[in-house]
Amino acid sequence: MFPTRNIEELQSSLTRCVKCGLCQSVCPVYATQSGEQNFSRGKISLLRGISEGRLTLDEKSIEALSLCVGCASCQGACKNEVEYINLLSAARKKINQEKGMPYIKKFALKTFSKRGEAENLVTYGSILKKIISAGRGSGKGLELKFPIHGISKGIYYPPLAEKSFISRKGGIHKAKNEWSRLAFFVGCSSSFILPEIGEAVLNFLVRNGVTVIIPEGQVCCGTPHYISGDPDTSNKLLVENETEFAKYEFDGVITGCATCGGGLKEYYDIKDSTGKPRPVYDFNEFVVGNLDRFEIKQVESDEKVTWHDPCHLVRLQKIKKQPRKLLKAAVGESFKEMESPDTCCGFGGVFAAAKPKTALAIAKKKAERIETSGAGTVITSCPGCVLFLRMGASLHGGKWEVKHIAQIL
Ligand code: SF4
Ligand code: SF4
Numbered sequence: 334m335f336p337t338r339n340i341e342e343l344q345s346s347l348t349r350c351v352k353c354g355l356c357q358s359v360c361p362v363y364a365t366q367s368g369e370q371n372f373s374r375g376k377i378s379l380l381r382g383i384s385e386g387r388l389t390l391d392e393k394s395i396e397a398l399s400l401c402v403g404c405a406s407c408q409g410a411c412k413n414e415v416e417y418i419n420l421l422s423a424a425r426k427k428i429n430q431e432k433g434m435p436y437i438k439k440f441a442l443k444t445f446s447k448r449g450e451a452e453n454l455v456t457y458g459s460i461l462k463k464i465i466s467a468g469r470g471s472g473k474g475l476e477l478k479f480p481i482h483g484i485s486k487g488i489y490y491p492p493l494a495e496k497s498f499i500s501r502k503g504g505i506h507k508a509k510n511e512w513s514r515l516a517f518f519v520g521c522s523s524s525f526i527l528p529e530i531g532e533a534v535l536n537f538l539v540r541n542g543v544t545v546i547i548p549e550g551q552v553c554c555g556t557p558h559y560i561s562g563d564p565d566t567s568n569k570l571l572v573e574n575e576t577e578f579a580k581y582e583f584d585g586v587i588t589g590c591a592t593c594g595g596g597l598k599e600y601y602d603i604k605d606s607t608g609k610p611r612p613v614y615d616f617n618e619f620v621v622g623n624l625d626r627f628e629i630k631q632v633e634s635d636e637k638v639t640w641h642d643p644c645h646l647v648r649l650q651k652i653k654k655q656p657r658k659l660l661k662a663a664v665g666e667s668f669k670e671m672e673s674p675d676t677c678c679g680f681g682g683v684f685a686a687a688k689p690k691t692a693l694a695i696a697k698k699k700a701e702r703i704e705t706s707g708a709g710t711v712i713t714s715c716p717g718c719v720l721f722l723r724m725g726a727s728l729h730g731g732k733w734e735v736k737h738i739a740q741i742l
Contacts (some may be wrong), residue, residue: 425562635711
């Protein structure tokens with residue numbers, strides 16, 4: 334289950350912070366705006382003061398606690414086992430209880446906690462997009478039919494699915510020469526926004542002998558709600574998902590979303606219809622763990638190909654080598670690392686909607702690193718990162734393409 338502890342119950346974590354500052358240099362927010370309150374050491378001091386009654390939850394402290402992508406870079410760098418993400422969730426829970434959640438966050442989280450509401454949103458969104466844009470969104474940005482105040486031509490806006498991937502493809506996809514049966518946890522972004530990623534994961538697995546079950550009643554994994562300080566909704570979604578997956582028989586659960594994978598591995602206990610607990614695999618982890626079973630397409634590329642480590646893949650799941658192994662198998666010598674491939678893209682789920690200025694400043698910094706690498710294609714393994722790396726490219730005037738790893742295999 335997702336933890337529901339209050340800040341007071343996380344006292345030991347607060348006192349473990351020795352103020353060494355190791356978390357400062359890895360924080361993407363601090364890289365765009367300096368100030369002690371903008372990285373975890375300052376936020377932890379603030380929380381300690383609040384929990385000891387020395388400070389109050391005023392406007393300034395709320396702003397400091399909202400300026401965090403939830404990337405867990407600080408937690409990864411910390412040598413003192415400060416549970417920063419749990420502290421952040423507990424702090425935001427307190428803010429929600431005492432001051433209420435900002436409207437935009439509330440709207441996004443409420444929509445994605447109910448499948449029906451999310452389905453309606455994509456239907457209306459895709460209709461609106463047809464009216465205002467000259468073409469379905471592409472990696473190059475929105476082509477407007479006519480100028481609209483506040484919407485910039487050339488900025489990448491996500492191509493909402495006309496119908497969600499889960500409602501189109503839910504059910505069992507039997508593979509010829511089946512050697513494994515996996516339940517696919519699709520995730521909101523691959524279902525409602527970039528369904529081509531869901532298709533790529535599904536097709537690659539089935540083509541290589543894995544029967545894929547897509548439980549039709551699956552909902553959001555609940556991680557965005559947890560990071561936003563609403564663990565009760567996260568746990569409601571967790572129970573819905575565990576109940577839905579328990580209707581099927583399978584060997585394990587697979588996901589192509591780094592954030593869903595992090596949440597499922599940490600908080601879920603997924604059992605299949607036989608009652609056995611089943612492991613959760615990230616897409617890269619499963620493919621590399623069974624590499625002799627998969628045929629990896631060789632991709633001819635004149636341009637360099639680089640890799641972006643999604644925060645929740647590299648830090649929460651410690652998956653770093655596997656995608657590089659896959660990329661080298663697919664594109665050979667064309668693979669080239671960019672500088673600091675594991676710095677955040679700026680997305681952070683609802684963070685991008687709540688704090689767009691900071692999110693875009695982080696995306697721009699990432700885009701500069703990609704530009705310097707000279708890559709023509711950026712590969713990653715999180716639909717949210719795909720969206721935001723494209724956003725960064727459009728802001729920076731970058732010409733590179735961004736794809737999920739399943740789309741090149
Ligand atoms: S790295 Fe850990 S112990 Fe050091 S200042 Fe940051 S949170 Fe505190
Ligand atoms: S989670 Fe990321 S953005 Fe938030 S304080 Fe830690 S490093 Fe900075």
